[in-house]
Amino acid sequence: MVDFGYKIQADRQINLDITNKALANFVKKHENSFNTCIGCGTCTATCSTAKFTDFNFRRLQLFIRRGETANVKAEIAKCMLCGKCQLACPRGVNTRNVIMMIKKGLEAHV
Ligand code: SF4
Numbered sequence: 001m002v003d004f005g006y007k008i009q010a011d012r013q014i015n016l017d018i019t020n021k022a023l024a025n026f027v028k029k030h031e032n033s034f035n036t037c038i039g040c041g042t043c044t045a046t047c048s049t050a051k052f053t054d055f056n057f058r059r060l061q062l063f064i065r066r067g068e069t070a071n072v073k074a075e076i077a078k079c080m081l082c083g084k085c086q087l088a089c090p091r092g093v094n095t096r097n098v099i100m101m102i103k104k105g106l107e108a109h110v
């Protein structure tokens with residue numbers, strides 16, 4: 001295949017009939033700072049795990065907000081809960097607790 005310097009991505013339209021906002025609502029309810037995230041990506045730039053894997057907290061929070069939760073369980077398993085991202089976050093998001101609440105929400109089958 002010829003490399004034109006860009007890729008044709010899969011369609012990213014969100015199908016509201018198959019998305020589930022329950023996990024996002026659970027996390028927002030139990031860790032209020034999740035509401036203040038602006039998706040800036042500072043957490044991912046400093047993340048200990050992202051240095052060695054494709055883990056990306058910014059992408060994760062976006063998928064959860066969109067209600068696309070199919071891969072969330074496998075993704076959060078990569079987080080080491082080191083808390084570095086929390087120190088760097090300009091919005092004061094308690095990222096470690098967000099991860100814990102995501103785990104709790106998944107266990108509660110929300
Ligand atoms: S650094 Fe904070 S505000 Fe920025 S994407 Fe991460 S959690 Fe959200």
Ligand code: SF4
Pocket residue numbers: 043046047048049050057078079080081082083084085086095096
């Ligand atoms: S707590 Fe998780 S998301 Fe945050 S820097 Fe550590 S490994 Fe990355």
